[in-house]
Amino acid sequence: MPELNERYYVACGASVAGTRHIRDQIPCEDAWAKAILPGALAIAVADGLSSAESGGKGAEIAVNTSVGTIADALMADKDPDISNLIRMAAGKGRENIERDACLNGVEISSYATTLLVAVLTNECVVCGHIGDGACVTLSADIASVLSLPGPSEYANETAALTGKNWESQLRISSGTGSAVICATDGCQGAIVRRDEGSFIPYNPFIVPLVRSLESYISEGRDLNLEISDLLTSSRMQALSSDDMTLAVGFCLPGEPF
Template sequence: MAAIDLKETGWRVFGASVAGKSHLDQGIPCQDAHAHVKVGASLVAVVCDGAGSARHSELGAQFVANTLAQALAHALRQGASIQDLHDGALAYAMAQVRGALEALADNHGAVLGDYATTVVGAVMGPSVGLFFHLGDGVGVAQLDDGGEIISLPANGEYANETWFLSGERWRDQLRLLPIPRCVRGLVLMSDGCMPFAMSKHNAALYAPFMGAVQNYLSCMDDIVLGEQALAHTLLDPRTHQITGDDKTLLIALRA
């Protein structure tokens, strides 16, 4: 989705959101979205997964991904640090975006829940960063030493239940996970990618798949062509045998 490059940062970001088989069969648009903004040497990246039961979830996911990425980038431009974001600035930005989403719903004769979406994202500075997470999906920070910091999905008491920005208890469910070291890469994904992009129990990225994808993208000089290849990979019919869900994968590689 949206991407604004203020100046060369060393980050190369590839993202794709594609409809799953169940939505393709029914002619329903993809209800996932992604966005990123580069601010100097920092990166803001967001992935949203609209609720399948919500009337306008594809619009909610697009609006929240784009607007939240822009809001956090604005906070960085105004001098906010990663610690500031952790201590309240990030939650404040999410509250502002939620308010704007509610105004959008009012203007279209809808209710906030019609635009329900999960959120998983990261703000990564030159040396430290932060995951922010509401609902399912996964975020992975790849460390220089080969280790990984993983922001895991959160689900409710019942199967297929998760948490959305539109929910009344969204602040209680918002999770922040510090990234205390420099990283060589960031990966964000909606839950549709997890069965083939994550290993068992989401313990790590699934190397046979993610390693091949990242190695290929690391050799791509053209971001647009790289994103087209990523989308083509996510649309491979073999993925339909694993999941019928929409799929979003955002991969940020530090040069």
């Protein structure tokens, strides 16, 4: 039997175009990225704002920069302040977006995107979140909400990493669990539901999702493809016409297959 501290980490996800984008022949403007390290993982999801000309590119830069920055820092420092690390990663993502915008001679607002970053370790789960989307954790078979969509002053408006007030909009939350699930707003309704005015985790979706992914590992199945197939199913597509991104990270006892 493996020792309790012998764990390995798995991260998987997918971004798919929503029905509105398919109808209008617009590429998916969501993005996700992952980094798996000894004793930790980082995942990020982002939704490029449809009102921004290069929102999809902004989302891609944001997630790749964020997880890359976190991975580099975790490799260099085995006991970092993860909350500060996430703040630094988001800032680096914004810097890289601004650099790309300058190279192309456009305003940074053309790259407007949300950002949700989660780091899972043996001790905790920490999330940094700007804009809409949602993040939940799973411990045994009990799901908990870690981060909810940010407040909006106007309908169909959300905070963005590219905004001047991005630092005050960045919400940091922490919890515990053996799995973390992140979603952009297109499929956030699958992992959180409203109940008497409050958001609660939707266990009938979360628990089977994680348990299925765990079992698929031993079967040698492509977990990213499994999530992509889920997101393009009629059940999920009925949730929203928007692009959808779902990313899942979890740890298991023993050695990787």
